[in-house]
Amino acid sequence: MSLQGLTLTLEITAAVLAIVCARKHSEHRPVAAFLAGTVAADVTRLALQRWIIHPALAALRAAGVEPATVPLTGWGRVAFHLDSALFLSWFAALAALSLWLFLRRRPWPVAVVYGLAVAALVLGYPAIRQDTLRQFYLAAQLATLTIGFGALGHWLGRASPRLPQVVTSCILVVDLAGIVAGPWRFGLFGAAWGLAQVMYSALYAVLIVVQTGALWTSPSFSR
Amino acid sequence: MDFSFVFAVATSFLALILAMLFLCWAELRWHARQREELTHLLIFSLFRLSKRQTRALREETQQRIARGEATELVGEEEKGEESEEALLEREAEAASRRLRK
Numbered sequence: 001m002s003l004q005g006l007t008l009t010l011e012i013t014a015a016v017l018a019i020v021c022a023r024k025h026s027e028h029r030p031v032a033a034f035l036a037g038t039v040a041a042d043v044t045r046l047a048l049q050r051w052i053i054h055p056a057l058a059a060l061r062a063a064g065v066e067p068a069t070v071p072l073t074g075w076g077r078v079a080f081h082l083d084s085a086l087f088l089s090w091f092a093a094l095a096a097l098s099l100w101l102f103l104r105r106r107p108w109p110v111a112v113v114y115g116l117a118v119a120a121l122v123l124g125y126p127a128i129r130q131d132t133l134r135q136f137y138l139a140a141q142l143a144t145l146t147i148g149f150g151a152l153g154h155w156l157g158r159a160s161p162r163l164p165q166v167v168t169s170c171i172l173v174v175d176l177a178g179i180v181a182g183p184w185r186f187g188l189f190g191a192a193w194g195l196a197q198v199m200y201s202a203l204y205a206v207l208i209v210v211q212t213g214a215l216w217t218s219p220s221f222s223r
Numbered sequence: 224m225d226f227s228f229v230f231a232v233a234t235s236f237l238a239l240i241l242a243m244l245f246l247c248w249a250e251l252r253w254h255a256r257q258r259e260e261l262t263h264l265l266i267f268s269l270f271r272l273s274k275r276q277t278r279a280l281r282e283e284t285q286q287r288i289a290r291g292e293a294t295e296l297v298g299e300e301e302k303g304e305e306s307e308e309a310l311l312e313r314e315a316e317a318a319s320r321r322l323r324k
Contacts, residue, residue, distance in 0.1 A: 160253050161246045169246060173238040181234035186227055195231040202235040 007197040008042065010204035015039045017211040021163065024218055031164045034097045035207075041086040048086075052079035071126030081125070085118045087137065091144040092117075094171060098148040101164050102155035110147075138184060141175065148172045163214045167207055174203040277315040284314050 001009070015035035022032035056076030057067045072080050092114035096107030117140065121128055128136055152169060161169075178184055182199050186192040 156249045157252050157256060161250055166243075166246055169242045170239055173242040174235050177231075177234045177238040181227075181231045192227070195227055198228055198231050199235040202232055202239070206239050 003194055003197045003201070004046075007201045007204070008039075008046075010201050010208065011035070011042065012039055014204040014207040014211065017208060017215070018167070021211050021214060024215070025163070027162065028164050030097055030100055031167050034093050037093055038090060041089050045083050045086050048079045048083050052076060053083060068130060071129065077125070081118075081122050084121050084133070088114060088117055088121075088140055091140040094168075094175070095144045095147040097168055098151040098172065101168050102151035134189065141179065141184065145172065145176055145179070149176075163211070166210060170203060170206055170210070174199055276319060280315050 015032070015038070018028060018032040018035045022028040052075055053072075056072055056074075056079070060067045060070060071077070092110050096110040099105040099107055099110065117136075121133075121136065148168075149172060152172065155165070159165075178196060178199055181195070183192045183196045186195060
């Protein structure tokens with residue numbers, strides 16, 4: 001099994017377990033929605049890359065053009081923007097999840113900012129691609145971590161940590177670790193994305209263990 | 224690249240372990256805070272209740288003494304022997320006991 005396959009399998013398992021937990025305890029629903037949405041986004045991105053983006057890039061190479069120098073057009077461009085929007089959805093969803101679970105704030109402002117960010121990516125193409133796009137994603141990652149850890153810090157000590165908060169904290173710390181030792185350090189596009197897959201595999205494995213433990217000690221998660 | 228992978232995995236697990244420890248600390252801190260707040264609340268409420276009721280009772284008793292009723296309530300065996308201050312204390316204590324019930 002490839003690293004990508006392993007990550008996806010663990011991700012799907014974690015999402016299924018989250019849905020099972022959410023069926024027993026409604027407070028886990030936001031986490032289940034986040035993980036299920038992530039699976040849907042990742043599967044869609046894989047399909048877009050495999051069937052539209054990579055063939056479009058291969059066609060450019062076959063025509064003797066280096067893809068890095070020429071912007072995509074047609075369906076290739078549409079798929080590229082969809083791929084970017086789905087990639088950004090992780091950050092938006094994580095920020096919204098943190099705001100809701102730690103501060104009980106509705107995520108509409110995050111949705112508005114996400115919409116603006118996607119619009120900026122679409123309107124800014126082809127200026128925003130390659131290294132500029134990497135910086136754009138890094139800004140989104142840093143903003144998400146700021147919101148997430150800010151909300152977590154505000155919440156700490158005010159309530160007893162329960163399963164949804166534990167899961168969200170784990171996701172936040174692994175995202176932070178990604179800045180230190182992951183693809184944000186060694187290169188977002190290309191082979192270094194494997195680092196992200198390794199880190200997310202570790203995250204999903206821990207989420208599987210934590211959620212299974214919570215189901216095992218049901219009916220009340222931690223107390 | 225191999226070192227990067229090991230570094231990434233080690234950093235992830237270290238971050239996750241630290242997060243778990245941090246959450247355990249948050250849980251303990253929350254419980255400690257709950258206990259502390261509960262104790263403060265109990266002490267504060269008892270103190271406030273007792274003080275307020277004592278003051279109200281003191282005023283009421285002073286009025287009754289002024290009307291000449293309080294000395295009749297002291298009890299036949301202690302009538303005339305107890306000072307005004309002792310009388311007030313006894314009445315305040317009795318009222319506090321009633322309120323706690």
